[in-house]
Amino acid sequence: MGAGLAGLAGAVRSVQRGAKVCLYESALRAGGRCRSFHDAKLDRTLDNGNHLLLSGNRATMDYLRTVKSLDRLVGPPRAAFPFVDLRTGERWCIRPSRGPVPWWICNRQRRIPGTTLRDYASALRLLTAGEAATVLACVGDAGVLFERFWTPLAVGALNAPVHEGAARLLGPVLKETFAKGEAYCRPRIARHGLSDAFVVPALTWLRDHGASIHLSHRLRALPSEGSRVAALDFGNTSVSIGEHDRVILAVPSWVAAMLLPDVTVPEGQSAIVNAHFLLPFCGADLFLGILGGTAQWIFFRDDVASVTVSAAGPLARKDNDALAYAIWQDVAKTLGIASGAPPPFRIIKEKRATFRQVPGNLKRRPGAATHLENVFLAGDWTNTGLPATIEGAVRSGFTAAQAALR
Ligand SMILES: Cc1cc2nc3c(=O)[nH]c(=O)nc-3n(C[C@H](O)[C@H](O)[C@H](O)COP(=O)(O)OP(=O)(O)OC[C@H]3O[C@@H](n4cnc5c(N)ncnc54)[C@H](O)[C@@H]3O)c2cc1C
Structure with missing residues (x-):
């Protein structure tokens, strides 16, 4: 249920594991929060929002490789993050080192202007952040590094101001990308738009592998019998759920909470x-x-x-x-x-x-399993340990598929 990236990834992984898949989506088009559209005013294909990936987003790369669209991402051959400070006119480019040892921070020419080697020790505090810590509490607001690196990274990755964002979610991002070296943090974007890279190839691959896709199907209720869901209620149609069927609910958190009131979801x-x-x-x-x-x-x-x-x-x-x-x-x-x-x-x-990726919401992210034995959850809001990103969504879909087919 739901053809955002979590639902698409769950469907792809289920097909790979031999399941017969029916994918239902309420909207006219798949993609959810990661989609393109033709804008008549500009006469261009636009994305709902810019989406930046890093080469170390391994589940996403696996998903794109499977649906044969990895080549639809573009980015520099070596990791480089250019910045400009509009107040001073300064420009600089962060170029991480090849291996896991961050030699670039030892080199005054390659460091972020105005920072000292010592400043970068704050990364260790983020890597070991407790569940209650905000980014601000973890790395402190003093210093140029906070302003020129931690703030853009944290606000971008957590979509939250630094005094609110959960530091705990940044650790895994750092570990899986910057801490592994330049090959894992090469920026990647969709060359011709999000739908062209992430959505259309997945739908084609799914159809080619026997999946059926039903757009404009809004799930209204999940009637249950005992500990199992018995049917998918789409309002004017209903699909019964057989003994061996499994449901992956990959809808936004507030929709999941409406369909399954016993599930705890993040607030805000x-x-x-x-x-x-x-x-x-x-x-x-x-x-x-x-x-x-x-x-x-x-x-x-x-x-x-x-x-x-x-x-x-x-x-x-x-x-x-x-x-x-x-x-x-x-x-x-x-x-x-x-x-x-x-x-x-x-x-x-x-x-x-x-x-809202704040400390108080971390405990409210549920895992894939639910109180119903044939219903599993996916979505960037579930407990992936990652921020709400494409990588988190794709991983949640893979995890739900694995749990459903176990
Ligand atoms: C503007 C913007 C910028 C972003 N930038 C980045 C970025 O730079 N990098 C990054 O990695 N991530 C970024 N993200 C986050 C990323 O887009 C999301 O994490 C990801 O797309 C979430 O996918 P999802 O499948 O979990 O949820 P969704 O995309 O919300 O998918 C849920 C699907 O369920 C459908 N649905 C809802 N109700 C029902 C129902 N009752 N029945 C059936 N279907 C239903 C919805 O229509 C939707 O298609 C950004 C998001 C936005 C909005």
């Missing part, structure tokens, strides 16, 4: 705002981190510059024209072009982009 959602601008030229870089402005990251795809602002609660309440104007000033400054009125733009406010 956090917004992400994306602004897409049609440029009169093609952008050169792939992406760039921005400090000292409203914009946080800019991604370039051909002649579209797309800006991400995470933890964007107050911003998401602003009027679109005012937002576009404010964000465009940052883009223009970054590109060194005249500011003023923005070019044609599209603002997308995802008010429920991720669950």
